[in-house]
Amino acid sequence: MTSNVKLDAVVKRYGARVATDQFSLVLEEGETIALVGHNGAGKTTLIKLVLGLIRPDAGTICVLGSDPARGDAEVRRSLGYLPENVAFNLALTGRETLSFYARLKGESGGVVRDLLEHVGLGEAGGRRVGTYSKGMRQRLGLAQALIGKPRLLLLDEPTTGLDPALRQHFYEIVRALRDEGCTVLISSHALAEMEGYADRVVIMDQGRKIADGSIDDLRRIASMPSRIRLRTAPGELQQVETHLGLNGCHRRLSDTTIEVNLASSQKIQFIHHAAALEDQVLDIDVLPPSLDELYAHFLNGRAA
Amino acid sequence: MKSILIIALKEVQEGLRNRWVVAATALLATLALTLTFLGSAPTGNVGVEPLDIVIVSLSSLTIFLVPLIALLISHDALVGEVERGTMLLLLSYPLTRWQILLGKFIGHIAILAFATTIGYGLAAASLPLTGTSVNLGSLTAFAAMIGSSVVLGGVFVAIGYLISALSANRGSAAGVAIGVWLFFVLLFDMALLGVLVVDQGRVITASVLDAVLLFNPADVYRLLNLAGSGSVSMLAGMSGLADSSVLTAPALLAALAVWILLPLAFAGLAFSRREL
Numbered sequence A: 001m002t003s004n005v006k007l008d009a010v011v012k013r014y015g016a017r018v019a020t021d022q023f024s025l026v027l028e029e030g031e032t033i034a035l036v037g038h039n040g041a042g043k044t045t046l047i048k049l050v051l052g053l054i055r056p057d058a059g060t061i062c063v064l065g066s067d068p069a070r071g072d073a074e075v076r077r078s079l080g081y082l083p084e085n086v087a088f089n090l091a092l093t094g095r096e097t098l099s100f101y102a103r104l105k106g107e108s109g110g111v112v113r114d115l116l117e118h119v120g121l122g123e124a125g126g127r128r129v130g131t132y133s134k135g136m137r138q139r140l141g142l143a144q145a146l147i148g149k150p151r152l153l154l155l156d157e158p159t160t161g162l163d164p165a166l167r168q169h170f171y172e173i174v175r176a177l178r179d180e181g182c183t184v185l186i187s188s189h190a191l192a193e194m195e196g197y198a199d200r201v202v203i204m205d206q207g208r209k210i211a212d213g214s215i216d217d218l219r220r221i222a223s224m225p226s227r228i229r230l231r232t233a234p235g236e237l238q239q240v241e242t243h244l245g246l247n248g249c250h251r252r253l254s255d256t257t258i259e260v261n262l263a264s265s266q267k268i269q270f271i272h273h274a275a276a277l278e279d280q281v282l283d284i285d286v287l288p289p290s291l292d293e294l295y296a297h298f299l300n301g302r303a304a
Numbered sequence B: 001m002k003s004i005l006i007i008a009l010k011e012v013q014e015g016l017r018n019r020w021v022v023a024a025t026a027l028l029a030t031l032a033l034t035l036t037f038l039g040s041a042p043t044g045n046v047g048v049e050p051l052d053i054v055i056v057s058l059s060s061l062t063i064f065l066v067p068l069i070a071l072l073i074s075h076d077a078l079v080g081e082v083e084r085g086t087m088l089l090l091l092s093y094p095l096t097r098w099q100i101l102l103g104k105f106i107g108h109i110a111i112l113a114f115a116t117t118i119g120y121g122l123a124a125a126s127l128p129l130t131g132t133s134v135n136l137g138s139l140t141a142f143a144a145m146i147g148s149s150v151v152l153g154g155v156f157v158a159i160g161y162l163i164s165a166l167s168a169n170r171g172s173a174a175g176v177a178i179g180v181w182l183f184f185v186l187l188f189d190m191a192l193l194g195v196l197v198v199d200q201g202r203v204i205t206a207s208v209l210d211a212v213l214l215f216n217p218a219d220v221y222r223l224l225n226l227a228g229s230g231s232v233s234m235l236a237g238m239s240g241l242a243d244s245s246v247l248t249a250p251a252l253l254a255a256l257a258v259w260i261l262l263p264l265a266f267a268g269l270a271f272s273r274r275e276l
Helices: A043-051 A073-077 A094-104 A109-118 A134-145 A164-179 A215-222 A237-244 A264-276 A291-303 B002-017 B020-043 B050-074 B079-084 B086-091 B097-130 B136-166 B170-199 B206-214 B217-226 B230-236 B239-244 B249-273
Strands: A003-014 A017-028 A032-036 A058-063 A079-082 A152-156 A183-188 A200-205 A208-213 A226-232 A250-252 A257-262 A281-287
Touching: A003 A043, A003 A183, A017 A043, A017 A058, A017 A183, A017 A208, A032 A043, A032 A164, A032 A291, A043 A058, A043 A079, A043 A152, A043 A183, A073 A079, A079 A134, A094 A109, A094 A134, A094 B002, A109 A134, A134 A152, A134 A164, A152 A164, A164 A183, A200 A291, A208 A215, A208 A291, A215 A291, A226 A237, A226 A264, A237 A257, A237 A264, A257 A264, A264 A281, B002 B020, B002 B097, B020 B050, B020 B097, B050 B097, B050 B136, B050 B170, B050 B217, B079 B086, B079 B136, B079 B170, B086 B097, B097 B136, B097 B249, B136 B170, B136 B217, B136 B249, B170 B206, B170 B217, B206 B217, B217 B249
Parallel strands: A032 A183, A032 A200, A079 A152, A152 A183
Antiparallel strands: A003 A017, A003 A058, A200 A208, A226 A257, A226 A281, A250 A257
């Protein structure tokens, strides 16, 4: 594996405000990384640093083998970027807009047609961008980021304005790119939808990296309890509770459902006991801590 | 070079689409035609070339309008794209900020050149319709007038970019642009006139006046066109000024070129340093 992006102790200040503080990060080839954090945590600043749009006050950045601030044309050609709130000239059509960006990257007109089809704008391509919905503009934004088979894709809040079906389609596109060896960095608030797509999660807060690892890694580090839900046969709830020795550390969700929070060490034993009551327990659900919960955990840990 | 042309083409395409080109051409053509037909009425037959009269009136029109149109299309060019968010995306593409600036410049000049040539050309072409004949000398002067109008437009496009590169937002860029237009087109000459009247030629000699006029591109344009050929300068009432001036046409053109290059260079520097 080769690393496509390498940041080493990068500091960026805006006046007195520190946007990124001693930030180090390595992104490998073929990796999908979720960059999460509050508004103003420094996510967009980080992406701009990787793009070379702003220069760091300290530290070094290496993107696809060169310093991005140098604006190496070869590097820029293999880089796709979708800004937060992507904007286009409203008077031009979708196809004209995409052709313009394709020409800048030295691609032919055939690419434009394929990409418009790919993001589902094949028929709307002849209409002005001004008539597009937010979701359609976002898709046009994604299409321009995909021009020229990028090796590094930087997506800043890419799924805002997309409906659930489109989101799914969007992540399929991202997955296909990753399988071809593209590094994909997605900054987002919508953590739940990235489960299953992100190989790694980087949590940022006030310009610092406070967590970095796969979702499983983060779960282990956080050692947060899993939630287990039991559905009992009607009227058997009380009996199940006494049998499993539950005393107050659980919640009744309904007449037939209870929820228990358990550390991973106790989990297997508990499921074993519960499964033994096959007449009374009809169903067992194990819910590992979601990305949202992990995120909250790490941010609270910082505050404490 | 290719990237510069792509940007220039997009600028023209946008200009056509949002009707800047049509509006500017229609405005210049309407005023030019009005001046051509109404302008010749009061002079009657005075033994000068009718086209020379048109040159004089159109030059005066140009000094007011072309800088205004140029500033209108250029003050927004950089700060507007930054504010709308399109610049961020553009800068992630394989092209430098200088290429963006030069591409836009070429595109805007093309729009201005089209508007002036068609707008004023219509006026000149319609003269024979009124039954007047046009001689070759006047025609050359007319072509030079159109050419120098485009150059004057270039000066104010460059100044507009400088304003755009330095402004924090579109609103302040528009305000400064209007201020710059007022200064060069109205205030500069009025102030100069006032000083001349008070001074009575003691400090401000002819050569000092020449130098002062070079500090205003609109005046450089005026000298270039109105004091140029004999019959035109007679008509424009500029012959007195032209006689005492040592500024030749090449010198005036060079002055306009400097007026383009300096603001453009500063705009490029300011834009390169700007953090988005």
